[in-house]
Amino acid sequence: MNSKLPDTGTTIFTEMSQLALEHNAINLGQGFPDFMMSKELISLVNTAMLNGHNQYAHMNGMPLLREKLAIKVEKLYSNSINPETQITITPGGTYAIYTALTTILEKDDEVIVFEPAYDSYIPNIIINGAKPVLVQLQYPVYNIPWDEVKEKISNKTKAIIINSPHNPTGAVLNENDIEQLKQIVYNRNIFIVSDEVYEHLIFDDILHLSILRYPELLEKSFVCFSFGKTYNCTGWKIGYCMASPALMKEFRKVHQFNCFSCNSFVQYALAEFLENEDAYLSLGKFIQNKRDYFQKLMQATKFKPVPSHGSYFQCYSYKDFSDENDMGLAIRLTKEYGVTTIPLSSFYQSKKDDKVLRFCFAKKEETLKEAAERLSRFS
Numbered sequence: 489m490n491s492k493l494p495d496t497g498t499t500i501f502t503e504m505s506q507l508a509l510e511h512n513a514i515n516l517g518q519g520f521p522d523f524m525m526s527k528e529l530i531s532l533v534n535t536a537m538l539n540g541h542n543q544y545a546h547m548n549g550m551p552l553l554r555e556k557l558a559i560k561v562e563k564l565y566s567n568s569i570n571p572e573t574q575i576t577i578t579p580g581g582t583y584a585i586y587t588a589l590t591t592i593l594e595k596d597d598e599v600i601v602f603e604p605a606y607d608s609y610i611p612n613i614i615i616n617g618a619k620p621v622l623v624q625l626q627y628p629v630y631n632i633p634w635d636e637v638k639e640k641i642s643n644k645t646k647a648i649i650i651n652s653p654h655n656p657t658g659a660v661l662n663e664n665d666i667e668q669l670k671q672i673v674y675n676r677n678i679f680i681v682s683d684e685v686y687e688h689l690i691f692d693d694i695l696h697l698s699i700l701r702y703p704e705l706l707e708k709s710f711v712c713f714s715f716g717k718t719y720n721c722t723g724w725k726i727g728y729c730m731a732s733p734a735l736m737k738e739f740r741k742v743h744q745f746n747c748f749s750c751n752s753f754v755q756y757a758l759a760e761f762l763e764n765e766d767a768y769l770s771l772g773k774f775i776q777n778k779r780d781y782f783q784k785l786m787q788a789t790k791f792k793p794v795p796s797h798g799s800y801f802q803c804y805s806y807k808d809f810s811d812e813n814d815m816g817l818a819i820r821l822t823k824e825y826g827v828t829t830i831p832l833s834s835f836y837q838s839k840k841d842d843k844v845l846r847f848c849f850a851k852k853e854e855t856l857k858e859a860a861e862r863l864s865r866f867s
């Protein structure tokens with residue numbers, strides 16, 4: 489059989505988590521919290537199941553959950569979203585991104601992708617017969633070189649993928665980025681796929697510039713979110729997509745014959761838990777404290793932090809003290825020092841190696857402390 493993805497291997501997150509398991513290493517690789525999520529939310533799920541909410545939910549998502557999300561968007565981003573026509577609940581953010589790309593892409597279309605790029609984007613483009621057009625974010629700030637983006641736009645450009653807060657770097661988009669984006673998509677048939685799964689994980693009092701704030705951009709966008717990131721339960725695999733009614737209509741045609749609908753009981757619980765604004769509004773500070781705590785601990789090591797303003801991640805450079813390749817080092821740190829990270833080269837098609845590793849700091853203090861202690865032995 490011909491492979492539809494001949495150049496794609498197993499995702500780096502699965503590979504590094506497996507290696508961490510084999511070597512009993514502290515896993516700061518794959519992005520997931522190791523602390524307990526809200527027990528209240530768990531008990532809401534439990535109650536929903538006991539109350540008999542165990543059959544198919546509506547294919548677009550439970551209506552009450554979509555209504556609650558529309559209210560949240562109105563409050564946070566001053567934009568009114570129609571829950572009937574503009575929101576679909578999905579099994580996770582990655583699925584929402586895949587479905588959005590599959591909805592719009594045709595053979596030989598081009599999609600602007602910024603590297604380092606979350607590893608699902610490019611295979612999602614290729615499997616749809618389209619072509620990624622790569623633009624590298626500028627190390628070490630990882631900002632977008634808009635002049636280069638403009639040069640790379642062609643009459644085949646169908647979409648641009650943005651991601652803020654950014655995985656793997658924690659970079660965030662600013663007002664100028666939004667302006668540039670507007671200039672690019674105005675008067676052109678270019679869609680935006682906006683990966684905003686770290687919407688609430690933003691630090692340093694920076695405002696999250698969601699595409700949802702800009703009705704004129706939302707017209708051309710699919711905006712993808714994750715409850716797993718918002719409620720520290722990545723294993724629940726539930727998220728959602730928002731788009732204009734016209735785009736969402738097409739998105740649902742793809743979605744309905746893929747997963748059809750998501751877990752009903754979880755949606756009941758989430759609809760109720762969304763009433764608790766503090767649960768998501770306090771998350772940024774909570775995770776920022778972890779970034780700061782880890783950064784302080786890492787001062788005892790030779791690694792140099794690259795600024796992170798959001799997400800679960802911070803990158804650290806080792807170029808001042810080693811020229812080992814990042815994949816080799818990530819494997820060696822797991823095997824010899826018992827700490828797992830993600831090498832940044834795995835987010836580049838060319839495997840560009842800036843001597844940078846990504847660390848997930850969404851962990852208990854004791855986990856971070858032990859990891860930093862182990863890393864301080866590395867010389």
Ligand code: GLN
Pocket residue numbers: 499501502517518519520655
């Ligand atoms: N989003 C997670 C990360 O970046 C990984 C999710 C996955 O393993 N597919 O680490």
